Amino acid sequence: MRPTETYRKHHQELRAIASRIEAVLDAAAITADPSAAVVAVRELFGKFSIHLALEDNSLYPRCLRHDDLDLRQIATRFQTEMGDLGTRFDSYKRSWPGPLAIARNPPQFVADTITVLALLKTRVAREESEFYDIVDKVA
Template sequence: MTNASVSTALYRDHHANVGQLAGRIEALLASRSVESDPAALIATVRELFGIFAVHLSLEDSALYPRLLTHPDAGVRATAARFQTEMGNLRARFDLYRTRWPGPVAVAKDPAAFVRETRDVVAALKHRIGREDRELYDLIDRAGMASAA
């Protein structure tokens, strides 16, 4: 495997898991049980952010360093753009987690929690969709995917 060789399979798998959790969160938000018993939703949100934190760590330590040294200027530019955008999204997630640390915070304003959870889940889904279509597909087309 060369320095720039990357398999997108693991990252796409993570995205699929994140998408499934996002779907569970959306279903829980639609059930309107948030006001009476937010525990299941909060647990699922925490699970989502745990998995996403691992995913981001892998991207930061393995994927982006390889892409940023790729000989193709288009690959480098796309990777740099996505990495910059991810910093903004990460800050948004951190603010969300700080604002909604648990059931007590949710009980104080469940409507705001629902609204902000929908927003952050939508942003996450949008991001992983773009990453799959634009970045990962670019990696695959550039012949960077390893045989593994």
């Protein structure tokens, strides 16, 4: 089993959740019934919070202390470039804690959700294409 296998599985799950969210991102439908969006977003909150905590508190710190210079450099670069994703995601969660908040402004919820999903997808894609393979190779 590759050292990044758990993280890669999380990424698959996050992509699936993102697809479910994107399928319900219609302001008119959310106005009529926000429940489908709420369920999908809550699932994202749970999975992504765990995933970020594991990466930011375990994987990245280990890579930053590793003997391999290339791994340390890429981990540093990724942490610098994408380090505020957790903060942005926390802000998103505070803005949209449940159905009442979402129902108050569905168009803004849709816009904010599109933004946070784009950030998530970018991080996932870059980690898989630029970072995880190096982690697996030197581990």
